[in-house]
Amino acid sequence: MRMYDLIEKKKLGQELSTEEIYHIINGYTHDEIPDYQISALLMAIYFNGMNVRERYDLTMAMRDSGDILDLSSIDGVKIDKHSTGGVGDKVTLVLGPIIASIGVPVAKMSGRGLGHTGGTIDKLEAFPGFNVSLSEEQFINQVNDIKIAVTGQSKNLAPADKKLYALRDVTATVDEISLITGSIMSKKLAAGTDAIVLDVTVGDGAFMKNKESALELAKSMVDIGKKADKKIAAILTNMDEPLGFAVGNDLEVIEAINALNGNGPEDLMEVVYELGSQMIVFSEIEKDKAKAKELMKEAVSSGRALAKFVEFIEAQGGDSSYAKDINKFKPAKYIIPVNSLTDGYVHAIKAESIGLASMSLGGGRETFEDVIDMSVGIVLNKKVGDTVKAGEALCYIHTNDEKKAKVAEEMIRKATVVSPEACDHMDLIIDIVE
Ligand code: URA
Numbered sequence: 176m177r178m179y180d181l182i183e184k185k186k187l188g189q190e191l192s193t194e195e196i197y198h199i200i201n202g203y204t205h206d207e208i209p210d211y212q213i214s215a216l217l218m219a220i221y222f223n224g225m226n227v228r229e230r231y232d233l234t235m236a237m238r239d240s241g242d243i244l245d246l247s248s249i250d251g252v253k254i255d256k257h258s259t260g261g262v263g264d265k266v267t268l269v270l271g272p273i274i275a276s277i278g279v280p281v282a283k284m285s286g287r288g289l290g291h292t293g294g295t296i297d298k299l300e301a302f303p304g305f306n307v308s309l310s311e312e313q314f315i316n317q318v319n320d321i322k323i324a325v326t327g328q329s330k331n332l333a334p335a336d337k338k339l340y341a342l343r344d345v346t347a348t349v350d351e352i353s354l355i356t357g358s359i360m361s362k363k364l365a366a367g368t369d370a371i372v373l374d375v376t377v378g379d380g381a382f383m384k385n386k387e388s389a390l391e392l393a394k395s396m397v398d399i400g401k402k403a404d405k406k407i408a409a410i411l412t413n414m415d416e417p418l419g420f421a422v423g424n425d426l427e428v429i430e431a432i433n434a435l436n437g438n439g440p441e442d443l444m445e446v447v448y449e450l451g452s453q454m455i456v457f458s459e460i461e462k463d464k465a466k467a468k469e470l471m472k473e474a475v476s477s478g479r480a481l482a483k484f485v486e487f488i489e490a491q492g493g494d495s496s497y498a499k500d501i502n503k504f505k506p507a508k509y510i511i512p513v514n515s516l517t518d519g520y521v522h523a524i525k526a527e528s529i530g531l532a533s534m535s536l537g538g539g540r541e542t543f544e545d546v547i548d549m550s551v552g553i554v555l556n557k558k559v560g561d562t563v564k565a566g567e568a569l570c571y572i573h574t575n576d577e578k579k580a581k582v583a584e585e586m587i588r589k590a591t592v593v594s595p596e597a598c599d600h601m602d603l604i605i606d607i608v609e
Contacts, residue, residue, distance in 0.1 A: 176194075176198050178208055181195055182212060182216050185220060190229060191232075193232045196233055196236050197239075199213075199236075200240055201236070217348040220354060221347075224352070224353055229353065231398075234360045234361050234399050236335070237336050237339070238333060238360075238364045238365045241335070242329060243365050246282055248319070249282060249319055250319065251279070252370055252459060253367070253369050254281060254370045255283055255371050256372045257371065259382050260376060261292060261412075262417040262529055263417030263420075264376075266374065266450065267325070268298060269447050270454075271323050271325065272480050272483040273435070273483075275322035275483050275487070276474045276483035277460060277470050279454055281322060282318045282324060282366075283323075283324070284325075284327065285328070286327070286328060287540075289541075289542075290534070290540075291533075291534060293422075301424055301497065304494050305493030305494075306491045307325075307491075308326060309491070317491070320490070321490055322483075333361040333362045333365050336357075352388075352395050355382070356396050360399045369405065369457075370405060370454070371407045372450050373407070374410055374412055375389050375396075375409050375411050377411050377415075378415035379414065379528075381414040381526075389411050390606060393409035393606070394608055408609045409608040410606075410607050411604070411607070412449075412604060412605065413602060413605055415523070415525070415526060415559070416526050417529050418442060418443055419443040420440055420558075421555075422533045422538070423533050423536070423538040423554075423573060425505075425552075426552040428504070432481070432484070435484050442601070442603050448471055449604050452467035452468045453607075455470065455471070485498050507550040507574050507575050508574070509572075509573075509577060510571050511571065511580050511584070513569050513572060513587050513588065514565075514568055515557075515593050517565050518565050519562070519595045520594065520595070520597055521557045521562075521591070521593055522593065522598045525591075528590030529587065529590055532572075532582075532583040533553050533583075535582050535583050536579050538551045538552045551574050556569060556570050557570070560598050560599050560600035570587060
């Protein structure tokens with residue numbers, strides 16, 4: 176099989192066979208096919224796409240390029256949740272303990288933040304001592320013991336994706352549905368759970384900027400998951416403005432703890448209850464989504480969800496006293512308000528710019544080598560649809576460097592729109608694909 180012929184085939188918009196796709200992925204993973212030929216192929220896929228059969232083969236070939244976790248020794252229906260990325264997205268920290276406290280086994284591999292989006296693994300490191308790299312045995316035992324474990328992605332999980340993603344990143348081929356499907360679903364399938372609930376974010380701070388493309392991606396991933404015999408659903412959620420009020424690592428952890436204490440922002444809780452009820456239905460603990468939401472609310476109001484969170488932090492070696500007393504988190508040196516210049520209604524708080532502003536304060540990373548300042552970020556005081564008076568705070572910048580705050584303030588001002596006409600709050604749940 177000549178790589179030249181396979182590139183030519185895709186360039187002409189023809190279908191690649193299963194054997195050809197495996198040949199490409201195996202060859203690239205083992206350094207037998209050079210970057211320049213894969214780059215050309217990626218661009219041909221970018222323009223001509225892949226049909227469902229090709230996407231499935233691509234996903235399976237990438238899944239098979241490394242280890243596949245065997246979670247069969249965990250009792251019950253194992254469930255994973257994945258977000259395509261957002262700003263202020265602390266859903267896993269709230270959702271995981273709630274549904275684990277109801278008895279749903281949560282076996283989750285998470286990533287670190289990059290660019291304007293945050294990552295769960297970074298946030299969990301807010302708890303001193305928290306171990307984010309469990310062995311497979313520790314991971315399985317912990318889910319069996321307490322129903323929840325969250326670990327960083329193991330090194331040999333879908334190695335083909337690591338190489339391909341790095342190449343897509345420098346060849347302007349990241350934003351193509353078949354390639355995104357293969358990338359996300361290969362890792363989800365290698366992670367070995369029985370069911371997957373996808374949070375496909377839509378809007379300014381998301382990968383997918385509009386509903387049409389998000390729906391296309393959601394359907395593509397659900398198709399592949401079903402073909403691979405998984406229970407799977409995708410929920411499209413709004414990411415035009417940040418989720419909740421807090422953006423930045425410690426700040427988001429504090430908001431998550433408050434949420435587990437029953438004081439969560441409405442939008443965050445709506446997403447948590449929607450995703451969680453789908454996970455509970457998949458687990459077969461409850462068939463009806465509305466009843467599943469009631470179970471979740473009861474887990475929060477009874478304190479069981481917070482107790483599960485504390486148990487989870489302790490099980491992974493973290494200092495849980497921070498979860499019991501949020502005043503233990505060391506605040507940033509300066510808290511600086513960004514005040515509205517006029518009276519009116521908030522029409523936009525563009526999520527991507529807020530994420531980038533938080534990154535400019537040191538709260539995010541441009542490359543995986545960058546070190547994060549856990550204490551910095553932005554806490555919104557207003558959400559889209561709220562009224563605001565001139566001189567009233569739109570948000571607060573938490574910073575250790577006043578110069579950086581000036582840059583962040585400029586970014587926030589550009590990202591925020593206040594105008595006299597009334598404006599609705601944003602709808603959070605945009606669509607559901609099952
Ligand atoms: N997240 C991934 O893991 N892969 C993509 O291609 C896009 C988002």
